[in-house]
Amino acid sequence: MTFRWPVASLRSYLVAMILLASVPMAVFMSLQILRDARAQSERLNDSLLRTSAVMAESIDRELVASLDALQLLAEDAPPGDLQALGEHLQQRPRTRSSWQSLFIADPQGRVLVPLAGQPWPLPGEPAPDALGAQHVSDLVESQGRRAVVVSVALQGGHRLAAWIDVAHWQAMLGRVGEPLGGYAALFDGGRRIIARTRAPERAVGQPLPASAVAAMGQRASGVHRTVLLEGDATVVGWHAVGGTAWGVAVGVLSDPIEQQHRRALFTAVGTAALCLLLGVAMALWMARRVTGPLLALGAAGDGLAADGRPHPAPVREIEALRDAVMTARQEEAAARLRLQRQADEFEALFRGSPIGLAFAQDAQCQKVLRNRALDDMMRGPPGAEGAPVDVLQDGRLLMGPELPLAVAARTGLPVPAAELELRAGHAPARFVIMQTVPLLDTDGRSRGAIGAVLDITDRKRAEARLLDIDRERTALVEREQAARREAEQANQAKDEFLAMLGHELRNPLNAVASAVEVLKLLGGGGERADDARDIISRQTRHLAHLMDDLLDMARVASGKVVLERRPLDLGKLVAALVATMRLSGDTREHTLSTELQEVWVDADSIRIEQVAGNLLTNALKYTPPGGHVQVRVAAEGQEAVLEVRDNGVGIPPQLLTRAFDLFVQGERSLDRRAGGLGVGLTLVKRLVELHGGSVTAESAPAGSGEPGGPREGSVFRVRLPRIPSPPPPDARGQPSQLRGRTVLLVEDNDDALQALKAVLELDGHRVSTAADGEQGLALLLQQLPEVAVVDIGLPKLTGFEVARRSRAAGYAGRLIALSGYGMVTNTRQALQSGFDAHLTKPVDFDRLRELFDDR
Template sequence: MKAQGAGRTLRFRLFLLAASGLLPLALVAVMVLAYLSREREHDTQQAALAMSRALATAVDAELEATTGILQSLAASGELVPQRLDEFHALAARIAQRQGWRTITLADAKGRVLQSSALDVHEAAPQAVEPESLQRVIVTGQPAVGPVAEGSFRRGPAFAVRVPVTVDGQLQYVLSAIVPVERINSVVERQHLPNTSVVAVFDQKLQRVARSRLNSSPRPSPSLESVLRQGHAEGVSTTTTLEGVRSRTGYVRLANSQWVIATGLSVEDAERGMLGVVGAFTAGLLASLGLAAFVAWHFARDVSEPIERLEAAASTLGHGEHVHVGTLGIAELERVGEALELASADRERAARERRAAEAEREMLLARVTEALRRAEDAGRSKDEFLAMLGHELRNPLAPMATALHLMARKGDPATRGEREVMERQVAHMKRLVDDLLDVSRITGKRLAMRVQPLRLANLVRHAAEALQPVLGLRRLDVDVAPDAEDLWVSGDEVRLAQVLNNLLGNAIKFTGTEGHIALRLRAQGDQAEITVLDDGTGMPPDVLEHIFDLFYQAPQESDRARGGLGLGLAIVRSLVEMHGGTVAATSSGAGRGSCFVVRLPTIAVPEASAQARGSAALPAGKGRILLVDDNHDAADTAAALLELSGYEVKVAYDPGVALTLLDSFRPDVAVLDIGLPGMSGYELAQRVRAHHNCSHCHMVALTGYGTSADVEKARSAGFAQHLVKPASPDALLNAVQLGLERQKA
C-alpha cells in the first residue's frame, strides 16, 4: 500500500481534490438548468394564461355592458305595443351612440318586428342567426350569438340578446347587432407584447378578433384541437397560423362560451437559456483549468510546512518545548498551534472548560427551540384535525344520503351490502366527530350547553341506543331506587357521548357472548355511573396510560379492534369539564375492566325537562332551492327531497343559484357555506334580498359546526344550521319545519 501511495504526487492529489469538488457543482448546475428550463416553460404558459384571463375580463365586461344597456332599454316605458314608434326612435339613437349596427325587436315567437336601422314601418328581415334568439325564448336568459354576416353585407357582427318579460311572461326579445370591431378595439387596448398573438373566438370557434391579421377565420389546427376539449381554461403548446411554435393559454367565458387565447413565442421565451448554458460550460472548463494550475502552484508551498510539522511532532514526543513558527497555510498553522499548546495543561483545561460552557449554552438554545417547535406543531396539529374533520364530512354527507335513498327504494338484493356500508359510514362519522372533539378540547373551543339533566333517563337511553350492536352480549342496566331522581347540570349530548364511548369500549373488548353491566348509584352529593365488563381486561402498564390522547393498548398485527386512541381521552376531558372524575380499574389481563364516572349532583328542578326528540315530520309539497358545490352531496340530497314529494332546483355555483331565483320562487333554501367565489353567508343575504325569496326559510348545511359557526349563520339570516353529514331525517325535518313556519 505504501508503494502504491508513494507513486501519487501531492500536486496530483490536489488536482483530484479540486476536480472532485467541482463535480457535484456541475451536477447541481445541470439540474438547476433543467429546472430553470421547466420553470421558464411553466412561467411562459402562466403568463399566456394570465394575459388571456385579463383579456377575458375585458371582453366579458364589454358583453356585460352591452347586456346592461339592453336591459335598461327593455325597462323603458316606450316598450309597449302602443308606443313602439317612440321605442324605435329611442333604439336608433342608442344604436348610433354605441356604434352598433342596429337594435332589433322580436316577439315571443322569434319574429322580428322592427330594426332601428330601417324605417319604423319598413318590414324587418328575419334574424340571420336564429339559434341564440331561440335560446333566449326557451331559457328566458340573456345570450350572445356567434359571428355572422348580416343581410346588408356590412361585415361580420354578433348579436347580444336579452328577454323582455311582462308579469313573468316573455313578450319580446331585444337584440343589439354589434360589429366585431368593438371586440377588436378591446384587444387593441390591452397593450400586448409584440411577440404575442391574441385571438377571440365565438362558441363555434369562428374568429371574432385577432391581434395579427390573417385570412383564416378559424384557429390553427393545433389550437382548435385543444379548444374542442371544452375545458373552462388551460395551457398547451400550439403552432400559430403563421407557423410560430407558442406557449398558449386560453380562457372560456362562462356566459357566452367565447374563447380568448394568447400565444407566446417559444423561441423568444427560450432565447435567454442558450446564453446561460454557454456561460455555465465556459465557467466549468475555466474552473478545471484553474484547479490544475492551483494544484501545481500550491503543492510546493505545502511540502516544506509539512516537513516542519513532522519535526515539531517528533520534538513533542521527546517532551521538549515546541515552537513551529509561521507556516503560511491556515490549516497547517492551526496544527502547529495545537502542537505548541499541547504542553500547556492549564491553558488546555481552560479551553476545554470554556468549550463545555459554550456547548451547554448551545444545548439550552436547542432545547428552547425544540419547545417552541413543539408548541407550533401542537397548534398545527389542532388546525389540521379541524380541517381534516371538515373535509371528511363533505364526502360522508352524500354517502349517507345515498344509502338512505337505497333503503327507501327497498332493493332486497343489496340489503346486506347496504347495511355494511351504513355501519362503516356511521363508524367513519364517529371517528371524524372524535377528531373534531379532540381539536376543540385541546384548543379550549368546545362549547357546552348546560342544563338540568335526569341521569336515569340518560343512562337508559344510552343502553337502548346500544342494543343494535350488542349481538349475543348481555347488557344489564341497574338504576338504584335512590338514584331515580339524580339530576346533574350538564350538556346532554356530551354526557351521552361519554356513556356511548365507555359502552362502545366495553363492547370492543368483550367477547361475542360476554356480559356488560351499566349501573347508576348515589354517593353522597355525587352521582356514580359504573360500566363493568368481563372482557380482556388490562395489565397495570396499560391502565397507567388508558386515558392518554392517541394511546392504544398493544394489539395483534391485524388490529382487529382498530380505533384512533381518542375515545377515552375525550371521556376524561368531557367528564372533567362537568366538574367530575373518571377512573379505570382491572384485575389483570382476561379478568374484565371497570370504569367509574362521578359527577356532582344538583337539586331536583321544579319542572321536569320535557322529553327530547320527536318523530320525523311528514313530508309535504313545497319548492326547495339546494346549493352545494359538491355535486354528489347536492345530487343525493336533491334525490332524497324529490323522493319525499318536494320540487327541487339544484345549483352547484352561487351565481347559478341567483339566476334560478328569477324564475323559481323557493319556500326553503338549503345552502352550503364553503362555496367557490362567494361564501354561503353572502349568498344568503343576496338570496334574501331577491324579490322571489324575501320570506324564504334559510337552512345552512356545512362541515363547520362550532358554536361560533352557528352564531355566524344566524347573523347571516339562517334559521337553521345542520352539520355535515346531516342524517336524511334531519334534512327532511329541517325542510318540513321551514314549510310549516312559512304557512304559519
C-alpha cells in the same frame, strides 16, 4: 469657514427680525387659505358626484321596476290574437302607479289596443322595429304633454308600452333632495331636460347648454363648470343612469363660493400687511428705547459715577447688567478661594483613595503621578515584589503607548472602561478595570489625562466558578425551549391535519349517508340489498364516529369547545343510548345489562352522550364475543355516577396509569378488527373535566383471578355534580306534519347533490339544483324557494357570499348551510352571513327535517 453676522445696528436687527417673523407667516396664511379653498372645492365636487350617483341609482331602480313589471305582464299574456291579449291584460290590475297609460302598439308605433289611461304613440326615433326587447325613450312631447315611454316586445313585432309623465320624475327628484342653494336635473339621451328642481316650467324640454354637453362627452360621470339656462355660473356633477343614455346632474352656483374665497384671501393679506407695518413701527420704537441706555452704559465704563455709586440707567435690564458686572468681580474672588479648597480636597482624595489613580501631567505621558493604591497593584504579589508587571488586554500584551492612560493623554478622547490583566513573573494574575479621561486646556487640546483602576480579581474568580453553572443552565433552557417549540409545531400541525382530514372525509361520508337514506326510503331490493344497506350504514356511522372523536379532541385541546348546559336525566340519556346501540346491532355478540336510576345533572346532553358512548364502545371492543357488559347509573351523595363494567381482557398495569393519555391503546390483534384511534378515553376525560367531574379506571386483567373463576375486566366510573330534579315541563302540542316545500339545493359534489336531492324528493319536497355559487344565487333570486340548502365551499361564489347577496336582495326564506368544517367559528361565520342554521357533513337527516318544520 466660520460664519460671522454682519455688523449692524440693533434697530436694523429688530426690523429684520420682525420682517423674518411676519413675511413667512403672511405667505403661509395665504397658501393655507388657497389650499383650504382648493380642498373645499374638491369636497364640493365629491359631494355633487355622490349626490348625482344616488339620484341616478334611484331613477335607474324606477326604470328597471317599470320594465320588469311590463315584462312580467308580457310573459304572462296568453298566445293568440291581440284582441284576446288585450282582454287578458285589461283584467290584470295596473302594476305601477306611475304609469299614466298602458297600451299595445304595432311595429309602426300605432296604438292598437288601449288598456288603461290615455294612449300615446311610440316615439318615432328610433323606429319601433329597431327597438330592443326592452326600451326607454327620450322625452316625448305630444298632445300638449311631456312624458317618457317604456315598452317591451310582444310577439309579431308588437310592443306593450306605458308612458310616464314628467311630473313623476319631477316628484322623484324632489324626494331625493337637492344640495343647499343648488338644483338637480334629469336629462335624456338627447341631452334634453326631463325634470329639474329649479324652475321646471322653464327648463323641461330644453336642451342642456352646449358647454355642459361638451364637458360630459361620452363619460359616465364627472364634474364640470357650466352656465345654466338662466345664465348663472354653476359647478355641476353628473352621473349616467344605469345602462340607459339618461343622466342626472346636480349643481350649485359657483359665484358665491368664489366670492367667499376671494374675501378670505383679501382679508388674510390685509391683516398680514397691517401686522407687518405695526411690527416694524414697534421694532423701531423699542430699538430707540434700548440703544440709548446701552450707549450710556458703554460710555460710563464700569457703570460707576464719579462719587463711586452706580450710574443710573433708564432700562432695568441695563441696570441688571451693570449690577451683574460688579457681582461677577466679587464672585471671581470667591471662586478662587473655592478652587484652592477643592485642590486641597482632591490632593487628600488622590493620596488616600483605595482605588488606584494615575495622573498624567503632559500629553506625552512622560510625567505620571500614582497614588499608593495603584503603586500597590503595580508592585506585584508577595514573593514577586520588584518583578516587571506586564499589562494584557484580551490576552494581548500592551506596550507603553497602548496603555489607556497614554491613549487618552495623546488623543484627547476618553477611553471606555477596559478589563486588564496584570502579570508579574509566575505569580497568579490580577484583574483590574481601568477607565481614563483626558484633561483639556482652554483651547480644547489635551494637557494630560487621569485614570482610575479598580481591582476585580476576587470577583473574576467568583464569576469563573459561576460560569460553568450558568452554561449548564443556559443549555438546559435552550433544550427546553427547543422541545417546547417542536411540541407546539407538532400540535399545530396535528390540529391542521385533523381539520383538513375531517373536511376531506365528510364529503364522501355525506354522499354515502344520503345514499343510505335513499335506500331506506325506497325499501325493497332483496336480502343482499338489505345487507349492503346495513354495511354502508354501519361503516358510515363508524367513520363519522372516528371523525367526531378526532375533531372533538382537537377542539378540546385548543379550548374551543363551548358547552350548552341544561338539566339532564343521566339515566334516561344512557337508556336511550343503549337502546340505539341494540337497534344498530352493536351489542349482538355481547350480553348488555343495565341498572339505571333517575339522576339529574347540569350538562351538555350531546357531550355526555359522547362520553357514555365512548365508554360503552370501548367496553364492547375489548370484551370477547359472548362476554358481559354492565352499565349502571346511580346517585352517590352529591354526585351522579355512571359506571361501565366489563369482563373483557382488562388493562395491563403498565397501561392503567396512562389509560386516558392521547393515542394510548391496549394490545390489539394484528387485523385490528376493533378499529379506533386511541383518542376516545382522552376525549372522555377532557369532556368530563369540562363539566366539573372526574373519571377513573380500574382493572384486573383476564386470568388474574382463581383458575376457573369469573373473569375480571375493566371498570370505568364517571362522577358528575348532581342537581335537584327540575319541575315537569308544560304540556305541549303534538308536532305538526311536515309539508312539502319548494327547495333549492346548491352543491358542487355531484354524488352528494344527487343523493341529497333524492332524499328531499322522497320526503315530498319540490327540489331544484345548482352546481356553483353564481348559478345558485341566480336561481335563488329567481325562484324564491321556501328553503335553500347551500354548501359553503362552492366555486365562483362561496356559500357565505350567496347568503349575504341573497339577504341583501330581500330574500326572506330559510337558508341552511352545509359544511365539512364543524368548528364553532365556522358556525358563527355562517350565521353572521345570513344563514338560519349550520349543518356539518355527513347530514343528520332528522335535524334537517326539523329545520324544514314550520315551527
